[in-house]
Amino acid sequence: xxxxxxxxxxxxxxxxxxxxxxxxxxxxxxxxxxxxxxxxxxxxxxxxxxxxxxxxxxxxxxxxxxxxxxxxxxxxxxxxxxxxxxxxxxxxxxxxxxxxxxxxxxxxxxxxxxxxxxxxxxxxxxxxxxxxxxxxxxxxxxxxxxxxxxxxxxxxxxxxxxxxxxxxxxxxxxxxxxxxxxxxxxxxxxxxxxxxxxxxxxxxxxxxxxxxxxxxxxxxxxxxxxxxxxxxxxxxxxxxxxxxxxxxxxxxxxxxxxxxxxxxxxxxxxxxxxxxxxxxxxxxxxxxxxx
Amino acid sequence: xxxxxxxxxxxxxxxxxxxxxxxxxxxxxxxxxxxxxxxxxxxxxxxxxxxxxxxxxxxxxxxxxxxxxxxxxxxxxxxxxxxxxxxxxxxxxxxxxxxxxxxxxxxxxxxxxxxxxxxxxxxxxxxxxxxxxxxxxxxxxxxxxxxxxxxxxxxxxxxxxxxxxxxxxxxxxxxxxxxxxxxxxxxxxxxxxxxxxxxxxxxxxxxxxxxxxxxxxxxxxxxxxxxxxxxxxxxxxxxxxxxxxxxxxxxxxxxxxxxxxxxxxxxxxxxxxxxxxxxxxxxxxxxxxxxxxxxxxxxxxxxxxxxxxxxxxxxxxxxxxxxxxxxxxxxxxxxxxxxxxxxxxxxxxxxxxxxxxxxxxxxxxxxxxxxxxxxxxxxxxxxxxxxxxxxxxxxxxxxxxxxxxxxxxxxxxxxxxxxxxxxxxxxx
Numbered sequence: 001x002x003x004x005x006x007x008x009x010x011x012x013x014x015x016x017x018x019x020x021x022x023x024x025x026x027x028x029x030x031x032x033x034x035x036x037x038x039x040x041x042x043x044x045x046x047x048x049x050x051x052x053x054x055x056x057x058x059x060x061x062x063x064x065x066x067x068x069x070x071x072x073x074x075x076x077x078x079x080x081x082x083x084x085x086x087x088x089x090x091x092x093x094x095x096x097x098x099x100x101x102x103x104x105x106x107x108x109x110x111x112x113x114x115x116x117x118x119x120x121x122x123x124x125x126x127x128x129x130x131x132x133x134x135x136x137x138x139x140x141x142x143x144x145x146x147x148x149x150x151x152x153x154x155x156x157x158x159x160x161x162x163x164x165x166x167x168x169x170x171x172x173x174x175x176x177x178x179x180x181x182x183x184x185x186x187x188x189x190x191x192x193x194x195x196x197x198x199x200x201x202x203x204x205x206x207x208x209x210x211x212x213x214x215x216x217x218x219x220x221x222x223x224x225x226x227x228x229x230x231x232x233x234x235x236x237x238x239x240x241x242x243x244x245x246x247x248x249x250x251x252x253x254x255x256x257x258x259x260x261x262x263x264x265x266x267x268x269x270x271x272x273x274x275x276x277x278x279x280x281x282x283x284x285x286x287x288x289x290x291x
Numbered sequence: 292x293x294x295x296x297x298x299x300x301x302x303x304x305x306x307x308x309x310x311x312x313x314x315x316x317x318x319x320x321x322x323x324x325x326x327x328x329x330x331x332x333x334x335x336x337x338x339x340x341x342x343x344x345x346x347x348x349x350x351x352x353x354x355x356x357x358x359x360x361x362x363x364x365x366x367x368x369x370x371x372x373x374x375x376x377x378x379x380x381x382x383x384x385x386x387x388x389x390x391x392x393x394x395x396x397x398x399x400x401x402x403x404x405x406x407x408x409x410x411x412x413x414x415x416x417x418x419x420x421x422x423x424x425x426x427x428x429x430x431x432x433x434x435x436x437x438x439x440x441x442x443x444x445x446x447x448x449x450x451x452x453x454x455x456x457x458x459x460x461x462x463x464x465x466x467x468x469x470x471x472x473x474x475x476x477x478x479x480x481x482x483x484x485x486x487x488x489x490x491x492x493x494x495x496x497x498x499x500x501x502x503x504x505x506x507x508x509x510x511x512x513x514x515x516x517x518x519x520x521x522x523x524x525x526x527x528x529x530x531x532x533x534x535x536x537x538x539x540x541x542x543x544x545x546x547x548x549x550x551x552x553x554x555x556x557x558x559x560x561x562x563x564x565x566x567x568x569x570x571x572x573x574x575x576x577x578x579x580x581x582x583x584x585x586x587x588x589x590x591x592x593x594x595x596x597x598x599x600x601x602x603x604x605x606x607x608x609x610x611x612x613x614x615x616x617x618x619x620x621x622x623x624x625x626x627x628x629x630x631x632x633x634x635x636x637x638x639x640x641x642x643x644x645x646x647x648x649x650x651x652x653x654x655x656x657x658x659x660x661x662x663x664x665x666x667x668x669x670x671x672x673x674x675x676x677x678x679x680x681x682x683x684x685x686x687x688x689x690x691x692x693x694x695x696x697x698x699x700x701x702x703x704x705x706x707x708x709x710x711x712x713x714x715x716x717x718x719x
């Protein structure tokens with residue numbers, strides 16, 4: 001057990017992952033930071049150092065304001081709902097009911113599908129007039145809604161897809177946590193005369209708290225990183241009403257080919273994710289563990 | 292994640308093939324192409340490419356389907372920036388300024404400089420050459436060119452008591468006829484709209500260009516540094532779009548490009564404005580009698596021209612350029628242009644292609660295909676400037692914010708013009 005690793009081997013094992021990290025994480029991040037201080041050069045415009053000009057553009061960018069509001073609304077809207085649903089589904093499949101494995105499978109199914117496929121399926125559901133959603137509305141005599149073509153509904157329609165897709169994944173975490181809740185605590189509570197609701201709120205829910213914090217922080221980071229379904233379903237439209245931060249970066253960088261401003265936006269996002277990660281560690285260390 | 296994988300993938304393929312290319316003396320071409328229509332385009336391109344390779348055994352060519360237009364441009368530019376470009380690619384005609392600015396393409400008129408070559412270049416429809424030329428040089432050869440036309444359901448016209456052989460010609464007729472074509476059910480919900488003009492995204496901006504042309508103006512000029520977003524013509528065009536939904540001729544809110552052919556085929560709308568590139572798709576799937584007309588116009592007929600051209604890339608050897616030019620000549624030769632046009636609905640880019648027996652038989656079977664050709668004389672170039680994607684976004688945002696009811700036309704156009712001017716100021 002205590003045999004020491006040969007020094008050479010230790011160096012190799014340290015260097016390989018470090019190289020990977022440097023090549024694919026640290027170097028690109030530093031490069032983005034450097035690029036953000038230069039203009040977007042081309043054959044018709046010479047490359048020049050512009051200092052904080054790109055960051056001033058960032059502050060004056062109306063589209064960015066809209067995109068940040070969208071991303072925030074997206075996070076606030078999807079995370080609590082997905083967590084609530086996940087707890088509900090986990091309780092359901094954890095109960096000794098008939099057909100549990102079938103239920104688990106169907107709840108987890110959306111998570112297994114690739115996001116691009118999911119987005120395409122939902123694109124068809126939402127198609128005004130011909131899609132499933134319109135036909136359901138039609139059964140009740142309601143007019144079809146142009147879900148993805150209206151600024152009022154496009155983001156919400158996409159959030160719905162995200163909740164549907166993510167809740168299944170969170171359910172797995174909660175299922176694991178529920179199965180780790182010691183039976184003797186529940187037995188003791190029952191002896192004291194507590195009902196099922198009381199047991200859930202006073203015993204199970206507090207014990208699920210580490211999982212909730214973990215899931216919430218990861219979901220928050222995910223909310224700023226999601227891009228696939230935006231590209232497939234709306235391309236950020238109409239009028240930027242469904243554009244999220246990473247999509248905006250993609251569009252600026254690859255379709256508008258403004259690498260300098262794209263780098264500036266990337267710095268913003270890396271900073272934001274860095275803060276979220278720091279908060280995650282701080283919260284997890286302080287609150288997540290019960291002794 | 293997906294973007295990274297794609298990028299990495301395209302870089303790797305480019306690297307692998309260029310290694311192979313240097314080890315042989317004859318040209319080994321890589322040819323990137325996009326697909327932007329509902330048609331068996333990949334099979335047709337592959338068949339034509341194989342035919343060229345069989346006729347030129349000293350060369351080889353690899354046709355690479357690279358996704359939609361935007362993805363293909365991104366891949367080609369990324370590969371070129373990495374020093375491993377495809378030798379030849381079909382990319383959007385409006386990417387001309389971007390490709391010139393990035394310095395990745397060669398002027399085809401510099402390679403094709405014999406009198407015969409000149410005659411060949413002059414053999415394309417002038418309308419298609421407008422956006423293939425810049426500063427006196429020809430940079431691209433038209434290949435999959437299209438223009439939107441007005442598709443209408445003749446059965447729906449008959450049911451509404453309209454003459455199925457006279458589609459609307461003006462905006463006023465469009466509104467008047469459209470009102471008769473809109474059908475509501477007992478609960479007051481619309482089951483069939485009068486027309487459908489996509490208003491979202493780049494497709495929406497493309498069609499909007501046609502509205503502006505019909506009011507006697509253009510959105511951009513051949514200089515690549517002028518965007519004419521805030522003009523009386525654009526204002527009138529936006530107001531026409533608003534009027535259509537106000538008069539219940541068209542569904543309110545934004546209308547997507549992709550769902551439009553499906554909505555037409557399902558009878559959700561009695562007519563639609565979309566690319567000729569959908570002719571083959573509609574012919575195959577329509578269960579009703581349908582016709583095609585010019586786009587109804589404001590002051591007269593008007594349409595945008597869109598689609599893709601052949602480009603030859605920098606960083607290629609003399610042999611590769613010569614082979615690429617020969618390949619392009621083969622692909623646009625009358626018989627092959629006809630084959631491509633019939634398979635997809637794209638407008639064959641040369642008059643001599645329309646003289647082939649295959650094309651004559653096709654025009655007889657599907658006279659709708661001729662409408663786009665006739666409309667060509669009223670068509671203008673699509674929105675194209677330097678920094679095209681960024682400048683167009685201002686126009687797209689203006690159109691979208693107005694049709695979704697979030698802004699007034701005058702104000703939205705003014706803001707868009709300011710944004711576009713700021714971007715283009717660098718080039719003045």
